[in-house]
Each structure stands twice: as C-alpha cells, then as structure tokens.
Amino acid sequence: MIAENMKQMVANSSAIRAMFEEGNRLAGIYGKENVYDFSLGNPNVPAPEAVKAAAFSVLEEEEPTVLHGYTTNSGYPEVRERIACHLNAQFGTAFTKENIIMTVGAAGGLNVILKSLLNPGEEVLTFAPYFAEYRAYVNNYGGILTEVSPDTETFQPKLEEFEAKLSPRTKAVLINTPNNPTGVVYSESVIKRLAEILERKQKEFSTTIYLISDEPYRELVYGGTQVPYLTKYYANTIVGYSYSKSLSLPGERIGYLVIPDEVKDSRELIMAAAVATRILGFVNAPTLQQKIVARCVEERTDISYYERNRNTLYDGLTKLGFSCVKPEGAFYLFVKSPVPDEKVFCETAKQYRILMVPGSAFGCGGYVRLAYCVSYETICNALPQFEKLAKEYLTAV
Amino acid sequence: MIAENMKQMVANSSAIRAMFEEGNRLAGIYGKENVYDFSLGNPNVPAPEAVKAAAFSVLEEEEPTVLHGYTTNSGYPEVRERIACHLNAQFGTAFTKENIIMTVGAAGGLNVILKSLLNPGEEVLTFAPYFAEYRAYVNNYGGILTEVSPDTETFQPKLEEFEAKLSPRTKAVLINTPNNPTGVVYSESVIKRLAEILERKQKEFSTTIYLISDEPYRELVYGGTQVPYLTKYYANTIVGYSYSKSLSLPGERIGYLVIPDEVKDSRELIMAAAVATRILGFVNAPTLQQKIVARCVEERTDISYYERNRNTLYDGLTKLGFSCVKPEGAFYLFVKSPVPDEKVFCETAKQYRILMVPGSAFGCGGYVRLAYCVSYETICNALPQFEKLAKEYLTAV
Incomplete structure (x- = not known):
C-alpha cells in the first residue's frame, strides 16, 4: 500500500x-575495534567545547517560551543577523538577516529551495560524482536530475559537457565543493568559467538558471586551501550551509540558506523559501540549536584530526598501489577500484572486515568511497588489512 | 521564477x-500590553523545569559525537523504546521501538507519512474545521484533500457525509482531536462509528484506508476528558504526536509517528517512513531533543494555566452574547461571528486592538479562532474591549 515512487527507494x-x-554482524564476531567501517560520514571529532558552553548559557539565560517557542519560519532575526555579519566579515559580502533562512540542516535547506523553485519537468544539473540523495531531493518536486559525467583524472567539473547539457529547461545547477565523495575543492578558475557559461546560457535561452551551492564541508579544508564563495562569482547563486561538519552537530539538524538580493526575483524567492519551510513540515529550524550556533559562528571542529587521518590513509593506500586523487577537503577518499565492478571489490573488502561504499551510489562506478572520519587507530589497524586486499587485487592486475 | 504551485501560497x-x-504596528502605537493578540498558537506556559534539568544532564552525561551525531533515520533505539513503553503503560498497547519513528514535530511526521502513502490523485479526507496546513501537506505529494463539512452545532465529525465521501480513491483519513481550531474532543462513540464505517468501506472497496491521527493536543484536556487512543479502535491507524504543546517545545521540532504492527503492510510502511524522513531532508529528529523528551515522557506543561484562561474567556464572551462550543481541549475558542463574513468581524475587532484568525482559514467561514495561550492579564484586559465589540455587533443584530 505504500506510494509507488517509494518502492524502489525502500x-x-x-x-x-x-x-x-553486515557491519554489526562482523562487529559481533570479531569485536567492534576489528571492523574497519569507512562507510559513514558521521563526524567522530566531538563538537568544540564552546558548543556545550553555549548550550548551558542559552539554557540559563533565555526565557523558555522564547527559547523553545516557534520562530518565524526563517528563524530568529538576531541569529540570522549574526550569521549575515559573520559571512560579510569573512567574504566581503553585504548580506542582511533578510538573506538568511535557518534550515533543518543542509538537506532541509536543499529541499526547501528545490520546492521553492521547481516546476514539474524542470531540470537540475549536477556533476558526477555527487551526493546520492540529490536525485531524490529533485524528484520530490517533480524535477529531473541530469548528471554531467565525471572527470576521473581531477574530479573537477567537465565544463564542455556541462555547457552542452544546459537547456531552456535547466532551472538550477547543484554543486558541492568541497565534494562528497571525492574531497576535491573546485578551483577558482573552474568556478569563473562555470559562471561565465551560466551567464552566457541565461542570455541565449532568456531564462534564469540558479546555482545552488551545497556547502556542508566549507570549513573542512587542508593546507590552506581556499574555497571560493560563489555568490561573488555568479549573481543567481544560492548557498546551502550546515553546521553538521564544521561544529560536528549532524544529528541536531541546523544550517541555513543564503538567498542574496542579487538573485533574480530574490524577494519572492525568500518568501517562497519561508513558506516551503512551513509546508514541508520543518516549520522552523530547531530553536535551541539556532541560538547555540549563533554564539559559535567563529568556532570550528578540530580539523587537524581529520588531516592526520587523511594523510595517513592516503599515503598508506597509495604506497600499496591504490590510486586516488588527494583530497583537499571534506573527509572522504575516492579510491579507484582495481576491478571495473567496484561492488565486487567492496564485497571482497568485507572479507578483510573493511566496509566502503560503492562509487555507483554517487553516479561514478569503478570507484569506492572511504569516509575517514574514524579514529586514527582504525586507520592504522586497517592498513595491514588493505595490504592483504591489495595483494589479492593489485598483484593480479 | 518561483515554482507555479508556490505562487498562491506566497x-x-x-x-x-x-x-x-498589523499586530506589530498596533503594539508600536498602543504598547504591546494593549494589543490583544489571540492569533498565534504559540504556548505561553514555559516548558516544565524537568526539561531544563534533562537538557543539563544529557549535555553533561552523553558523549558529544553520539549526542550530536546522526542517528538512524527513525531515531535513537533507546528513545523509541522508552516512548513505546510509556504508550503501552498509558493505553494498554503493545508497541515496540520498531513502531516508533522520531520526527521533526507533528508537521514533519505528517509530511513523512503522506509522502510514504500517497500516489498522485489519491484522496485524503478530513473534517472541517481543520488545521490550515493539511491541504498543503497533502498537495506536496500530489494528493487531494477532500473536506467533510462542519457540524457547527457540536463540531463533532459529520459521519453520514463522511461515509458518502469515502471512495475507492480514499487513501487516508486525517483527524485531529483535541481539535485545532475548535478545542473539541471527538467522543468515543463517534470514534467507534468512524471505525465501523472505515471497516465497512474497506471491505466494500477492497482497499486499505489509513486513519492518521494528528495529536499535538492529546495532553491538553480539561475536567478529566478522555481522548480515545485510536489504534485500539481501528487497526489501520497511524498516530502523529508532537511535544510542542505537552512540553511547550514547539520551536524544537520534536515528535514521533506510531505505525503499529496491525497496520496493513506495516513493515514496508515503517521502512518507507524512514526513507521519507531521509529524502525529505529531515534526516533524523534533532538528537539532543530526542534525548530530552525520552527523559521527560511523564512530564507535562501546567495545564491549569490554560484551563483558567479557557474558563475566563469562555465565560466572559458567552456572557457578552457571543456563541461558542465550550472546548474540552487544546487552547482555542472557535467563536461564531455575529456577521456572516467573519473577515469583516476580524477587521472591526482590530479597531479594538483584538487580533483573531478568520475561520475560513480552517475551512469554516462564519467563525473566528481565538488562541488563549496568552497571559491571563491579556484575557482580563481584552474582555472590556470585547464588550465594546459586542455592543457594536450584537445589539445591532
């Protein structure tokens, strides 16, 4: 009796x-510490101490009917003001609270903006590999997700194919940098060319094409990598942000959308996003967490922990002969499968108690994703297992 | 450029x-305390002290990566187990954690279950007057909301019209008791007849008709009124619950769905609801709040406060000649407008600095909703204003 369009997803x-x-089964047999689970993007670095301190202060200081009460659908004005100021100081933008809509994480924000924008049959373009849920988010509102195929040399966007796939039905382009699953940061030159193509195609088609930038990993970058702030490159840019990774609060469901004034039909779109927040059942972003993140805009999780993991796992795997682009951000390695069908590779890896996600889940078969937001010990102990796995595969190849 | 189906809603x-x-404008001129705003259902009784204590304990005791980490889409198993046990103790049911799905409030839960159930064109029946957002929730998934007209004598469901409107396309019936906007509690005899009709029609059509019970006001009842627990009367019942009112936490967005084993295709539906939670962008209910409510299942807000408000406002208005069914639950009065077009009445009331919501927003013109979740002083000070309003209308009628 469930909805037809849910059956495949179930x-x-x-x-x-x-x-x-299977992970639980293996843990039951071999012990949790002997299972090398790289399948989940759940941060293992705790939230900064400042988050806990902020929670205590907010609970002590704020009047409960206000603290736990409904806010406007867009969130507390003072929280949105604080975030706008923080963005302006960081990026030289000129946002006000009107441009900020608090959301139930980035996933909530993406659903809100897609609901606000999409008419049935309109297209959203994205670059493979991409976060697996994008297709469902777009389909929720009758839209069609079209993929640009991956450049497996660099995992930067393939801009010629992109240009060719833009059409009068393209309502939005959805990008994610630093990227899940590759960890790649799209370079400024790529962003500039992408913006230039979009400007040109908007004129050619006499349409508006929104660029939606999904940025939960913005702060998770290594070695001083710069992540261009996209509203500065292309006027019709909407940013979806989440504190899930920067403050290690993924379960709390707190983030925001930025809809700049420069965006076409900005005022109407801001109102639509508020309405969508309400009618999709979010109503408002969780209020205590709104107040907490407003007090922690300068904080971030301990990135050096992920960086050490990245270095150790990347060095270990490449020494063993595995092939992988070194990620500049996020907490994923996207490793080339030694056999074309990466699902077979994942299955074999399980025999060594290693759990990974097949790249086909991200629109890019032949690769596997390893989430290195795990303990350093897990990585150190996993490497000898990867060595056995490498022997099975890489000597035979 | 916004979506066509959003334009009317915007x-x-x-x-x-x-x-x-207008409320803000009046407050600016006359002072906030001289504006009698009965328009919002935002609880003014603070959350019980136990909520704050639970928040502190949880923050102190729980490991942050678990406390703030992703849970399964259905929520923490131990939280769901605690809620199942609490329901079983209250209602003699036999739920396990598998039957409980934590949601982003009742609004989130309703969206999740409608996404899980509805194919485009399928119907959902509801009884007027009803919460204004139901239509949008149903439309989100291509469904059609069909109203059963109000019985303005009692505001109990009109069961003959209901039976006549059930059809092979009816996928679900959505009810809300204690009711927003009337405060009426559907009686046990009505529930029994409703269940009997549904059983009969399921057989006649060879279909499954789900009864979705939206219960954010379950605990807000006065004078020992009993609210029947619907899973005991009709097998295909799904309950949507929220802590928004019982613990005065509306902004925190925390509630749950109950999908009993007795429900047709229960296992598939439970899985679909978990998937819907993910793909609609909720991902999981806010984790800190999950832990807090699990420690507060026995708690509830101070209902005596609302009861005093109810009595004073009801007595005051009826003495002035206004007509209204005395509510047994929730925190609303649904008052008959002295003129057929209640919007005119609402406009006139503004001249006396009284804000109310027209009943047509709830599918029941000719009435106005007053939310009495305000300070007692507001009610006392509003009554002389209502007296002036009554003189303008009721003597002339």
Whole structure:
C-alpha cells in the first residue's frame, strides 16, 4: 500500500541497511575495534567545547517560551543577523538577516529551495560524482536530475559537457565543493568559467538558471586551501550551509540558506523559501540549536584530526598501489577500484572486515568511497588489512 | 521564477504576514500590553523545569559525537523504546521501538507519512474545521484533500457525509482531536462509528484506508476528558504526536509517528517512513531533543494555566452574547461571528486592538479562532474591549 515512487527507494534502503547490519554482524564476531567501517560520514571529532558552553548559557539565560517557542519560519532575526555579519566579515559580502533562512540542516535547506523553485519537468544539473540523495531531493518536486559525467583524472567539473547539457529547461545547477565523495575543492578558475557559461546560457535561452551551492564541508579544508564563495562569482547563486561538519552537530539538524538580493526575483524567492519551510513540515529550524550556533559562528571542529587521518590513509593506500586523487577537503577518499565492478571489490573488502561504499551510489562506478572520519587507530589497524586486499587485487592486475 | 504551485501560497503568506505586521504596528502605537493578540498558537506556559534539568544532564552525561551525531533515520533505539513503553503503560498497547519513528514535530511526521502513502490523485479526507496546513501537506505529494463539512452545532465529525465521501480513491483519513481550531474532543462513540464505517468501506472497496491521527493536543484536556487512543479502535491507524504543546517545545521540532504492527503492510510502511524522513531532508529528529523528551515522557506543561484562561474567556464572551462550543481541549475558542463574513468581524475587532484568525482559514467561514495561550492579564484586559465589540455587533443584530 505504500506510494509507488517509494518502492524502489525502500528496496535501495534495504541494501544500505543490509550493509549496516553486515557491519554489526562482523562487529559481533570479531569485536567492534576489528571492523574497519569507512562507510559513514558521521563526524567522530566531538563538537568544540564552546558548543556545550553555549548550550548551558542559552539554557540559563533565555526565557523558555522564547527559547523553545516557534520562530518565524526563517528563524530568529538576531541569529540570522549574526550569521549575515559573520559571512560579510569573512567574504566581503553585504548580506542582511533578510538573506538568511535557518534550515533543518543542509538537506532541509536543499529541499526547501528545490520546492521553492521547481516546476514539474524542470531540470537540475549536477556533476558526477555527487551526493546520492540529490536525485531524490529533485524528484520530490517533480524535477529531473541530469548528471554531467565525471572527470576521473581531477574530479573537477567537465565544463564542455556541462555547457552542452544546459537547456531552456535547466532551472538550477547543484554543486558541492568541497565534494562528497571525492574531497576535491573546485578551483577558482573552474568556478569563473562555470559562471561565465551560466551567464552566457541565461542570455541565449532568456531564462534564469540558479546555482545552488551545497556547502556542508566549507570549513573542512587542508593546507590552506581556499574555497571560493560563489555568490561573488555568479549573481543567481544560492548557498546551502550546515553546521553538521564544521561544529560536528549532524544529528541536531541546523544550517541555513543564503538567498542574496542579487538573485533574480530574490524577494519572492525568500518568501517562497519561508513558506516551503512551513509546508514541508520543518516549520522552523530547531530553536535551541539556532541560538547555540549563533554564539559559535567563529568556532570550528578540530580539523587537524581529520588531516592526520587523511594523510595517513592516503599515503598508506597509495604506497600499496591504490590510486586516488588527494583530497583537499571534506573527509572522504575516492579510491579507484582495481576491478571495473567496484561492488565486487567492496564485497571482497568485507572479507578483510573493511566496509566502503560503492562509487555507483554517487553516479561514478569503478570507484569506492572511504569516509575517514574514524579514529586514527582504525586507520592504522586497517592498513595491514588493505595490504592483504591489495595483494589479492593489485598483484593480479 | 518561483515554482507555479508556490505562487498562491506566497500570496496567502503575505496576508498572514500583513496580519502579523498589523499586530506589530498596533503594539508600536498602543504598547504591546494593549494589543490583544489571540492569533498565534504559540504556548505561553514555559516548558516544565524537568526539561531544563534533562537538557543539563544529557549535555553533561552523553558523549558529544553520539549526542550530536546522526542517528538512524527513525531515531535513537533507546528513545523509541522508552516512548513505546510509556504508550503501552498509558493505553494498554503493545508497541515496540520498531513502531516508533522520531520526527521533526507533528508537521514533519505528517509530511513523512503522506509522502510514504500517497500516489498522485489519491484522496485524503478530513473534517472541517481543520488545521490550515493539511491541504498543503497533502498537495506536496500530489494528493487531494477532500473536506467533510462542519457540524457547527457540536463540531463533532459529520459521519453520514463522511461515509458518502469515502471512495475507492480514499487513501487516508486525517483527524485531529483535541481539535485545532475548535478545542473539541471527538467522543468515543463517534470514534467507534468512524471505525465501523472505515471497516465497512474497506471491505466494500477492497482497499486499505489509513486513519492518521494528528495529536499535538492529546495532553491538553480539561475536567478529566478522555481522548480515545485510536489504534485500539481501528487497526489501520497511524498516530502523529508532537511535544510542542505537552512540553511547550514547539520551536524544537520534536515528535514521533506510531505505525503499529496491525497496520496493513506495516513493515514496508515503517521502512518507507524512514526513507521519507531521509529524502525529505529531515534526516533524523534533532538528537539532543530526542534525548530530552525520552527523559521527560511523564512530564507535562501546567495545564491549569490554560484551563483558567479557557474558563475566563469562555465565560466572559458567552456572557457578552457571543456563541461558542465550550472546548474540552487544546487552547482555542472557535467563536461564531455575529456577521456572516467573519473577515469583516476580524477587521472591526482590530479597531479594538483584538487580533483573531478568520475561520475560513480552517475551512469554516462564519467563525473566528481565538488562541488563549496568552497571559491571563491579556484575557482580563481584552474582555472590556470585547464588550465594546459586542455592543457594536450584537445589539445591532
């Protein structure tokens, strides 16, 4: 009796659940510490101490009916003002609280903006590999997700194919940098060319094409890598942000959308996003967390921990002969499978108690994603297992 | 450039915003304490002290990467287990954690279950007057909301009309008791007849008709009124619950769905609801709040406060000649407008600095909703203003 369009998704979900249960099964047999689970993007670095301190202060200081009460659908004005000021100081932008809409994480924000924008049959373009849920988010509102194929040399966007795939039906382009699953940061020159193409195509088609930038990993970058702030490169840019990774609060569901004044029909779109927040059932972003993040805009999680993990895992795997672009951000390695069907590779890896996600889940078969937001010990102990796995594959190849 | 189906909703939203701004304008001129704003269902009784204590304990005791980390889409198993046990103790049910899905409030839960159930064109029946957002929730998934007209004598469901409107396309029936906007609690005899009709029609059509019970006001009842627990009367019942009112936490967005084993295709539906939670962008209910409510299942807000408000406002208005069913629950009075077009009445009331919501927003013109979740002083000070309003209308009628 469930909805037809949910049946396939429930079947896929069973596959994910099966993997999860396989992890539990292995942990039951060998002990949790002997299972090398790289399948989940759940931060293992705790939230900064300042988050806890902010929670205590807010609970002590704020009047409960205000602290836990409904806010406007867009969130507390003072929280949005604080975030706008912080962005302006960082990026030289000129946002006000009107440009900020607090959301139930980045996933909530993406649903809100897609609901606000999409008419049935309109297209959203994205670059493979991409976060697996994008397709479902777009389909929720009758939209069609079109992929630009991956450049497996660099995992930067393929701009010629992109230009060719833009059409009068393209309502939005959805990008994610630093990227899940590759960890790649799109370079400024790529962003400039992307913006130039979009400007040109908007004129050619006499349409508006929104660029939606999904940025949960903005602060997770290594070695001083700069992540261009996209509203400065292309006027019709909307930013979706989340504190899930920067403050290690993924379960709390707190983030925001930025809809700049420069965006076409900005005022109407801001109102639509507020309405969408309400009618999709979010109503408002969780209020205590709104107040907490406003007090922690300068804080971030300990990135050096992820950086050490990245270095150790990347060095270890490449020494063993595995091939992978060194990520500049996020907490993922996207490793080339030694056999074309990476699902086979994932299955074999399980025999060594290593859990990874097949790249086909991200629109890029032949690769596997390893989330290195795990303990350093897990990485050190996993490497000898990867060595056995490498022997099985890489000597034979 | 916004989505076509959002344009009307943005226009309606502007009307609500205009009312909100009118309130602010009046407060600016006359002072906030001299504006009698009965328009918002935002609890004014603070969360119980136990909520704050639970928040402190949880923050002190729980490991941050677990406390703030992703949970399964359905929520922490131990939280769901605690809620299942609490329901079983209260209602003699036999739920396990598998039957409980934590949601982003009741609004989030309703969206999740409608996404899980509805195919485009399928119908959802509801009884007028009803919460204004139901239509949008159903439309989000291509469904059609069909109203059963109000029985303005009792505001109990009109069951003959209901039976006549059930059809092979009816996928679900959505009810809300204690009711927003009337405060009426559907009686046990009505529930039994409703269940009997549904059983009969399921057989006649060879379909499954789900009964979705939206219960944010379950605990807000006066004078020992009993609210039947619907899973005991009809097998295909799904309950949507929220802590927004029972613990005065509306901004925190925390509630749950109950999908009992007895429900047709229960296992598939539970999985679909978990998937819907993910792909609609909720991902999981806010984690800190999950932990807090699990420690507060026995707690509730101070209902005596609302009860005094109810009595004073009801007695005051009826003495002035206004007509209204005495509510047994929730924190609303649904008052008959002295003129057929209640919007005119609302406009006149503004001249006396009284803000109310027209009943047509709830599918029941000719009435106005007063939310009495305000300070007692507001009610006492508003009554002389209502007296002036009554003189203008009731003597002339």
